[in-house]
Amino acid sequence: MTTATISRWDRFRDSFLWYSFKRDKIAIVSFLVLVLMVAAAVFAPLLAPTDPYDLAQINIMNSELPPVGMSGADAAFPLGTDAQGRDMLSTILYGTRVSLLIGFGAVVLQAVLGILFGLLAGYLGGRVDSILMRIADVQLSFSTLMVAIIVGAVFKASFGNLMFGEIAIYMLIFIIGVAEWPQIARTVRASVLAEKKKEYVDAAKVMGFGTRRIMFRHILPNTLSPIFVIATVQIANAIISEAALSFLGLGMPETQPSLGSLIKSGFDYIQSGSWWITLIPGLVLVVLVLVINLLGDWLRDVMNPRLYKG
């Protein structure tokens, strides 16, 4: 068993992926920053000085303290405090956690829907294809953010504020996942159309395999690399969509903030000079999205770029 893992590692070290990664400084830096941010988010409960969800640890007297380095700062709060006296460092760590969780969850949902519909449309063709792709076209022409805003608005109006706040994470994953599935479905369909004509598919058909088996066991594994590329970029998009929805008040409540709702709650205090409440989470958001996008660009260049752009 150990020999198998060693050889796999060797295969990885010899791969083109690793080769081009080692030579791309931007990719290396982005990857390190991303790993750092994900680790900080995952271990937020261990790293954060205070628990922002625990009301007992918050003192309103500490509200709107500036970050260290400015006059009036308190060393206990390196990035200052927000209007409720919560430590900014802790809320940002927990907020990144929520944002990443939603981004990742939404992309998993998109991938499930997108792969399923993309495979069906591409492999079955005909009427199934034209109906599914028409729906995708129409949905994309409305722009995914618009669809997400409308679905979010309808959910919020039907559930009410309190209820919506409790299940907001699942709601957001659902909204963003459903709003963005056409992106992945189109990519999958394009690669399925290319794979479908190849001989191994004919061979599988001749051997009498069922449609489902050919779709999922034979074609799907060969379409994974473009899916991987677009899924990376889609995580960044999902995080931005989540932030936008939260900023509009259609996302995470202030009691369980994501980066977007931190920016929103800080925005109310920007006119009073407390810029850090809104701009520091904003900077974290931009860095997070930027490194994911840069990694996505790099992956697209390394893996087959044609399918993604088409």
Place this chain on the structure above:
Amino acid sequence: MLAFLVQRISQAILVMFVISVIAFAIQDGLGDPLQQMVGMSVSEEEREAIRDEMGLNDPLVVQYLRFAGNAVQGDLGISYFYGKPTLDVILEHLPATLELAIGASLIILFFSVPIGVYAAIRPQALLSKFFMGVSTVGISIPVFLTAIVLIQLFSIGVTVDLFPADTGWGQNLNSALSTEGGLPSYGRGDELTHLFGTWHSGFFSQGGLLHLILPAISLASIMLPLFIRLIRAEMMEVLQSDYVRYARAKGLQPGRINFLHALKNTMLPVITVGGVQIGTMVAYTILTETVFQWPGVGLMFLEAITRSDIPLIVAYLMVVGLIFVITNTIVDLIYGLVNPTVKLTGKKA
């Protein structure tokens, strides 16, 4: 061509039908008009009588047909909050959004074309690389964050005192990095000119234009990187084509080749993609208007959600849906007209 026209228009009607069904479902599922109209004291029999009278007990299909029939005639119900027909409320707010979109489009046009063309002509130049780098970063910055940073910089102002103020260079650096602020960041101001109907314009007064600067820049900032990349990519492709190489061999002026011959063929795909981006623009106006309290339809929609003003939400959905469908159909038709290779079946190759 006629087949193409018929096919596109019937598709547009189908999409509009789906939107109206969704809108009807929202109205039916969320709002009980009776609850809004009558008090607690009204008995159940009386309620039932009013329901019958208003047609709320009719089959859903009949109710939908009534809803659609009213909608076609421009009757989309009465807003709970404004107490006016929802279409009037939307028409009152629409000019503000249109002016914001026009301002942003002008900025996009004036910056994306020269930068995109330059980056295509000299892909290796340092300045091109700088522009492309900035546009990668720009795509990663959400529009509301750009808006907030702009407010901090140019409305509130920043005073930098990082460097020692007692030295000459420190003071110079401090003042170079500080910004004045003072630009308005709230609403449209009160110097509006009445044009016609419900259109009050901010284009004709200094105050109105000043109020437009920050929101328009914010809205433009999110679309600008996309257009720069698009123009650059299209232009690079056109520059490879035979007729451009022929023009070069003939010894035409480079400026004439680039801006007259090449740019013309670059702009076609850019315009069609730009048309499709209108949907994205509407979504971003909601965000921009929220940050700047710009009294357009986006802010109105968001306020309608907080107020649970169901008729207004539904009306907004119908109007925005109609705008999308019309622009997409027109873009499709223009594309079909100028590019006859588009398959008549409408399937994208």
